[in-house]
Amino acid sequence: MTLASRLKDKTLLKTRCYIGGKWVGEDARQIDVQDPATGDVIAQVPSLGAAETRAAIESANTAQKAWAARPAKDRSVILRRWFDLMMQNQDDLAAILTAEQGKPLAEAKGEIAYAAAFIEFYAEEAKRVYGSIVPAPASDRRIVVLKQPVGVCAAITPWNFPAAMITRKAAPALASGCAMVVKPATMTPLSAFALAELAERAGLPAGLLSIVTGKAGEIGGELTSSALVRKVTFTGSTEIGKDLMRQSASTVKKISLELGGNAPFLVFDDADIDAAVEGAVASKYRNTGQTCICTNRFLVQAGVYDEFVRKLAEKVATLKVGSGFEEGVAQGPLIEMAAVEKVEEHVADAVAGGAKILTGGKRHAKGGTFFEPTVIAGMKRGMKAAQEETFGPLAPVFRFDTEEEAIEMANDTPFGLASYFYTRDIGRVWRVAEALECGLVGVNAGLISTELAPFGGFKESGVGREGGPWGMEEFLEVKYVAMAGL
Ligand SMILES: NC(=O)C1=CN([C@@H]2O[C@H](COP(=O)(O)OP(=O)(O)OC[C@H]3O[C@@H](n4cnc5c(N)ncnc54)[C@H](OP(=O)(O)O)[C@@H]3O)[C@@H](O)[C@H]2O)C=CC1
Numbered sequence: 001m002t003l004a005s006r007l008k009d010k011t012l013l014k015t016r017c018y019i020g021g022k023w024v025g026e027d028a029r030q031i032d033v034q035d036p037a038t039g040d041v042i043a044q045v046p047s048l049g050a051a052e053t054r055a056a057i058e059s060a061n062t063a064q065k066a067w068a069a070r071p072a073k074d075r076s077v078i079l080r081r082w083f084d085l086m087m088q089n090q091d092d093l094a095a096i097l098t099a100e101q102g103k104p105l106a107e108a109k110g111e112i113a114y115a116a117a118f119i120e121f122y123a124e125e126a127k128r129v130y131g132s133i134v135p136a137p138a139s140d141r142r143i144v145v146l147k148q149p150v151g152v153c154a155a156i157t158p159w160n161f162p163a164a165m166i167t168r169k170a171a172p173a174l175a176s177g178c179a180m181v182v183k184p185a186t187m188t189p190l191s192a193f194a195l196a197e198l199a200e201r202a203g204l205p206a207g208l209l210s211i212v213t214g215k216a217g218e219i220g221g222e223l224t225s226s227a228l229v230r231k232v233t234f235t236g237s238t239e240i241g242k243d244l245m246r247q248s249a250s251t252v253k254k255i256s257l258e259l260g261g262n263a264p265f266l267v268f269d270d271a272d273i274d275a276a277v278e279g280a281v282a283s284k285y286r287n288t289g290q291t292c293i294c295t296n297r298f299l300v301q302a303g304v305y306d307e308f309v310r311k312l313a314e315k316v317a318t319l320k321v322g323s324g325f326e327e328g329v330a331q332g333p334l335i336e337m338a339a340v341e342k343v344e345e346h347v348a349d350a351v352a353g354g355a356k357i358l359t360g361g362k363r364h365a366k367g368g369t370f371f372e373p374t375v376i377a378g379m380k381r382g383m384k385a386a387q388e389e390t391f392g393p394l395a396p397v398f399r400f401d402t403e404e405e406a407i408e409m410a411n412d413t414p415f416g417l418a419s420y421f422y423t424r425d426i427g428r429v430w431r432v433a434e435a436l437e438c439g440l441v442g443v444n445a446g447l448i449s450t451e452l453a454p455f456g457g458f459k460e461s462g463v464g465r466e467g468g469p470w471g472m473e474e475f476l477e478v479k480y481v482a483m484a485g486l
């Protein structure tokens with residue numbers, strides 16, 4: 001079945017770049033987009049570079065000034081229409097997403113709703129960019145504080161959330177009066193184009209949102225070196241995030257980085273174990289383990305260790321693996337073969353060190369990039385799965401004895417994005433939540449993402465926050481106006 005035949009509105013399947021309000025790139029070299037479940041080529045998109053990126057930046061620069069000058073309510077109305085269109089086309093957008101990314105269709109629909117929720121939230125927030133008046137040091141003076149849009153922004157986004165990572169950046173940018181040039185991941189450009197198509201239908205003026213696919217280094221080089229771009233926002237690997245930070249230094253751009261994690265999931269002796277297992281599966285196996293807030297390490301207290309690992313392995317063994325379009329599938333394929341090899345490497349390293357596979361542990365019989373959902377017990381701290389983000393369906397379980405030891409183990413990483421813990425002791429809830437060195441904490445909860453809360457990391461997990469009013473501030477400059485002689 002072709003992707004087009006799955007769509008009610010086939011015109012959402014766009015395969016050209018969207019620059020300055022025009023669909024371009026037909027004559028450029030084309031890049032294959034594959035369905036990770038089958039390896040089939042589902043579309044071809046243009047491979048553009050520095051010149052086209054420059055054109056996108058220039059049209060953003062022109063459009064942004066007029067956009068910022070419009071009343072906030074105008075921006076709000078257009079964004080709200082974009083949200084409505086996304087929800088009206090949720091099924092088609094989800095089908096495009098599953099086809100290029102692999103996640104189960106129900107999960108893809110969830111991502112579309114999540115992605116649209118950022119647009120809804122920031123459509124409302126556009127009207128609430130309040131300045132302030134501060135009591136002045138003299139009676140003939142006033143201190144006025146204004147908030148103004150940063151200007152032209154660049155977003156570089158990953159393949160694991162092809163829709164939500166774009167709207168989480170573009171919605172607050174557009175709401176605050178900025179323009180944005182987006183470079184989506186090469187493996188998942190179709191969701192980005194479909195979002196641009198709907199933004200155009202919502203009435204977003206040309207130039208405010210451009211989507212450029214192609215040579216990452218060239219496009220990124222232009223975005224980070226252009227004096228017209230005032231902010232770079234990125235979600236992806238820590239390695240590329242550090243490169244972009246270095247590149248952006250030459251023009252001192254504002255920067256937001258949402259990078260890798262190494263999320264611990266702590267289960268204390270007093271936890272509700274069945275609830276912990278449910279939260280563990282949700283946090284670990286969402287998107288087949290391919291999110292930066294997926295649990296990377298399970299740390300379980302000695303008194304409940306055996307019960308937890310047994311119940312976790314039993315539950316994980318029931319997860320159905322297959323194409324995201326198949327009924328009842330909970331685990332799609334991994335995005336590419338390199339991802340499969342990384343999971344295999346972590347499994348092999350653990351087994352060589354004496355850990356025991358309780359379920360899964362190898363490539364799935366379906367072939368391709370399918371991997372069995374895996375649980376490994378008896379993990380030790382020096383193992384690869386303890387040190388590096390696996391980004392796949394592997395749950396490694398470690399044992400601890402005391403709360404102090406658990407906190408020390410949890411924080412023993414250069415990363416600090418998400419953590420989770422299960423306990424019924426209210427004193428421990430506060431102590432542990434405050435002691436964990438990370439930006440997001442799930443207490444008795446394995447799924448915590450929402451457009452309403454700040455998302456971002458401590459330490460090498462990143463800079464800045466996305467979501468809620470915090471996400472809006474990232475696209476605003478603060479201007480102090482000193483008034484004298486009044
Ligand atoms: N924090 C998170 O949410 C994510 C973390 N990761 C982690 O990173 C690993 C690697 O994934 P990967 O997709 O390679 O992540 P990358 O960081 O390489 O890719 C993320 C985005 O950055 C772009 N990019 C890559 N190189 C450059 C460059 N030199 N200049 C500008 N942009 C660039 C990519 O473009 P292109 O697609 O064209 O290469 C993509 O749009 C994963 O296995 C996982 O561990 C990955 C994705 C998300």
Ligand SMILES: O=C(O)CCCC(=O)O
Pocket residue numbers: 160161164165235236258290291292293449455
């Ligand atoms: O970086 C990621 O993995 C995407 C964010 C996940 C989320 O919003 O839950």
